[in-house]
Amino acid sequence: MFLQILSTFVILISVLIFIIYWKLIRPGKQIYNILRAQGIPCEPFIPFLGQLPRLYQYRKQNKIMKFHEELCTKHGSIFMFGLGIYPRLVIQDADLISDILGRAHAQNYYKPIDLIFRLKPLIGLHNLLISNGNEHERARKMLNPGFHFENLRSMVSIMTDHTIKTINELLESREESINLQKELSLLTLTIIASSAFGENFETIANAREIVCEAFIAALDAIVNRTLLLIDQIPLFSRLPFWGKDIVDRGCEKALNFVESIIADRKQGRTKNICQRADILDLLLQAVDSHGKHFTDEEIRQEAMVFVLAGHQSTGDLMAWIMYVLMTNPSVLSACRDEVDRVLPNGMIPTYEILNDLNICESVIYETLRLYPPIPFFVRQCIREHVISSPNQQFSIPVDATILINTYLIHRQPKYWSRPLEFDYTRWMRDPITGLRSKLAHPYCYLPFAAGSRNCIGQNFALLEAKVILAMFVQRCNFELQPKNQDITMDIRITMRSKFGLFTIIEFIDKNSGSSIVAKKMALLLEAKYLTFSDQQIAQYFNTHENEVRGSCELNIIHSFIK
Numbered sequence: 001m002f003l004q005i006l007s008t009f010v011i012l013i014s015v016l017i018f019i020i021y022w023k024l025i026r027p028g029k030q031i032y033n034i035l036r037a038q039g040i041p042c043e044p045f046i047p048f049l050g051q052l053p054r055l056y057q058y059r060k061q062n063k064i065m066k067f068h069e070e071l072c073t074k075h076g077s078i079f080m081f082g083l084g085i086y087p088r089l090v091i092q093d094a095d096l097i098s099d100i101l102g103r104a105h106a107q108n109y110y111k112p113i114d115l116i117f118r119l120k121p122l123i124g125l126h127n128l129l130i131s132n133g134n135e136h137e138r139a140r141k142m143l144n145p146g147f148h149f150e151n152l153r154s155m156v157s158i159m160t161d162h163t164i165k166t167i168n169e170l171l172e173s174r175e176e177s178i179n180l181q182k183e184l185s186l187l188t189l190t191i192i193a194s195s196a197f198g199e200n201f202e203t204i205a206n207a208r209e210i211v212c213e214a215f216i217a218a219l220d221a222i223v224n225r226t227l228l229l230i231d232q233i234p235l236f237s238r239l240p241f242w243g244k245d246i247v248d249r250g251c252e253k254a255l256n257f258v259e260s261i262i263a264d265r266k267q268g269r270t271k272n273i274c275q276r277a278d279i280l281d282l283l284l285q286a287v288d289s290h291g292k293h294f295t296d297e298e299i300r301q302e303a304m305v306f307v308l309a310g311h312q313s314t315g316d317l318m319a320w321i322m323y324v325l326m327t328n329p330s331v332l333s334a335c336r337d338e339v340d341r342v343l344p345n346g347m348i349p350t351y352e353i354l355n356d357l358n359i360c361e362s363v364i365y366e367t368l369r370l371y372p373p374i375p376f377f378v379r380q381c382i383r384e385h386v387i388s389s390p391n392q393q394f395s396i397p398v399d400a401t402i403l404i405n406t407y408l409i410h411r412q413p414k415y416w417s418r419p420l421e422f423d424y425t426r427w428m429r430d431p432i433t434g435l436r437s438k439l440a441h442p443y444c445y446l447p448f449a450a451g452s453r454n455c456i457g458q459n460f461a462l463l464e465a466k467v468i469l470a471m472f473v474q475r476c477n478f479e480l481q482p483k484n485q486d487i488t489m490d491i492r493i494t495m496r497s498k499f500g501l502f503t504i505i506e507f508i509d510k511n512s513g514s515s516i517v518a519k520k521m522a523l524l525l526e527a528k529y530l531t532f533s534d535q536q537i538a539q540y541f542n543t544h545e546n547e548v549r550g551s552c553e554l555n556i557i558h559s560f561i562k
Ligand code: HEM
Pocket: 128, 129, 130, 140, 192, 305, 306, 309, 310, 311, 313, 314, 317, 372, 373, 374, 377, 378, 446, 447, 448, 449, 452, 453, 454, 455, 456, 457, 458, 460, 461
């Protein structure tokens, strides 16, 4: 009897070990073997863990990029390492990358299963970010026109309105030093949520709480679970520990919220807040080549994806831009001179005028080079594919997952002169031709990825960054406080400063005629409630109209006088 139990036990354990080996170890090992046989350098193959323990050590010391840098120095521009059960083939050569991302070969690569598995609870499976193949192609074709400049132009007012509100709140804040990284992240979240959800985001009482807290908490819990490898093991991921309740609660709240917004808009109970279609209108109106609309499920998921993909990345970009300005006085003064010239007297930017901000735009591009908010992205090979550069050629096996480290590519001396120097002038457009200098390679600059799965929101993000940058330098002085604060990079989904960006912000008092008039007008408006009649204000405004034209208070003044 005992022997029978023992032998059954041994058989069961052997079957279990075999299944584990077959499912979790063998596939990775095979990929290692195929790539190693082609001469690709590999870190040692360690089942289940790979180089994860070492990565953890580096993470603890806040040196994740150092880990990647050291591997690149050791192995060169193509090599393998193990991230838990998932091997990663790192490729840092622009020629090889062009073979992977280029449209001609896009059908050979998908978004990897582990990424899909992680984000599924929050955004589902049917959306641009993680869908694949025909489903992705259809959605992309339907949504591309939404990011046409005509639509973006009409969203500029959402960007300027929210930026003014944030600046005013920051200037009124009584706090000594403000965490600008957090404030900019909230600002970009508000902008994308208002663009995606219209007036509901402003009027539904708990909209901010749901989007700014539940959604962010769920996302944070997902990232923590990823770092703990919880999502790599299917059984573990279902256990009610390690923040699972936060993920479930946040996802449910966010999904219910988006559902009610879609229903309201469909039934005409709410409208958008820009002159043309907002993102929700675009989702509702989009049709495929057979005249079919998105289903409610798809609309819900796409709206969530825009909020997910659109806020943190742009918020972090803005924080890095502010950091650059605060640590490079000459860059700040170049931006400010340009803004004062192009947008005099606190003038509010319009889509057309933003085009004239050549220096600001170049500062944004250079910040994206040195501090790309999305420093890595991944692709999984689904069809064996040969990639080549002038002196090497490799066959990528099915299921190999490729990791592209944008941060390191953007700092390679092979592609960039003075790679570590912040030099925005390398991006300046020629004043006559309007063209920028050619890059050393079309695939050496990838802040928004490239090819058929590049960032659909890049023009939205660049426009938003220009609006926020211009309005901040136009209206505020800002400096780091404390001056010697620790700006250590932390990489979760995006790359940000681990401890925030603490800043003192003050109103610019240029003492120029128009800013004095603007101040007088502001005082006058305050006085409206005390002594002045509407008629007196209108009279004052009419006699000073030329002086205040273009001032930041012009919109408010108009709304009072109406
Ligand atoms: C500075 C800001 C931004 C950066 C650096 C950025 C970067 C990226 C990158 C690198 C990808 C490719 C990711 C991958 O392949 O795994 C991507 C995809 C995407 N981004 Fe952005 N993004 C930004 C802003 C935005 C905004 C504002 C939106 C929405 C309005 C947006 C929506 C998306 C979507 C939907 C995708 C998936 C596209 C597809 O696969 O077809 N992004 N972004």
